[in-house]
Amino acid sequence: MSARDFAILVFVCLTWATSNVVSKLVVGDWDVPPLFYAAVRFAVVVAVTLPWLRPAPRPFWRLLLVGLGMGAGNFALLFVGLQTASPSAAAVVIQVGVPITTLLSFVVLGERLGGRRLAGTALTLAGALAVMWNPGGLHLSAGLWFVAAAAAAGSLGAIVMKQMDGIEPLRFQAWVGFISLWPLLVGTFALEADPVARAAAAGWPFVAAVLFSALVVSLVAHTAYYRLIQRYDANLLSPLTLMTPLATIALGVAVTGDRVDARMAAGTLLALAGVLLIAREPKRPEASCSAG
Secondary structure, three states: OOHHHHHHHHHHHHHHHHHHHHHHHHHHHOOOOHHHHHHHHHHHHHHHHHHHHOOOOOOHHHHHHHHHHHHHHHHHHHHHHHOOOOHHHHHHHHHHHHHHHHHHHHHHHOOOOOHHHHHHHHHHHHHHHHHHEOOOOOOEOHHHHHHHHHHHHHHHHHHHHHOOOOOOHHHHHHHHHHHHHHHHHHHHHHHOOOHHHHHHHHOHHHHHHHHHHHHHHHHHHHHHHHHHHHHOOHHHHHHHOOHHHHHHHHHHHHHOOOOOOHHHHHHHHHHHHHHHHHHOOOOOOOOOOOOO
16 A cells, blocks of 8 residues: 555544544534434535535435445444443444344355455454443443444444446435435434524534544545545555544544453454454455345
8 A cells, every 4th residue: 555545544544533432422422413413414514515416326226325324324323332331342343244244245245255255243242242331331332333233224324335337426425415414304303302502502623523523534535435446456545444433442542541451452353353354354255236
């Protein structure tokens, strides 16, 4: 990888890590309703990418599932989880999306599972559970369950997307935003009390957070990452993106006062080791599947 592209990847990972912490501030400290935050974020994405809505990728029903999984479902559940979960713990638990995607690839797409992937899946799940478990009682952290559900929703969307022909990054962003916006608007006004007033009370910092999340995170960082995927093997990029949870933990400690104890440190090491094993699995020939 060239020095320029590595610098771009570092920027992408730091942007994603910063987004995790900013989102925690928005929904946790500033009391902005999470569904409203997600809805406004996607409204900005749609406004900027409106010219890319046509033509619509086909088949549309799969595009709908991708948008709901990777967009509305993923972000709504993540933001709900961040109301009570720390960014550091969320950054580790969200890694369960990697083994979930691996298992769904086996079940839905017929991809083969090697020994490394199976071991990596077990390690990642064990590490995430270690971070989620509350040793003070016989229950698990509710916020982190929402984060795990967000990872599962994103994985489902990713699997459906694998069954579609390649979509231009900005067209993908446009349609994920457009599909996500409407259920989020219904959800926020049906389930959240005074969302507009509570967001307005947060003032200009909320506006800045929305613009950062929509423009810098979605349109700049994600598009840059898609272009790197087109240029380099996933087996090279995936391990390097582990910079994101590590940077999130560092920012969480510095900005939101996250506490990293021995249990969380051990869980983090287990989860990231599992992700690394999965990412380094030699690529095998995939079974063909219909894109019908």
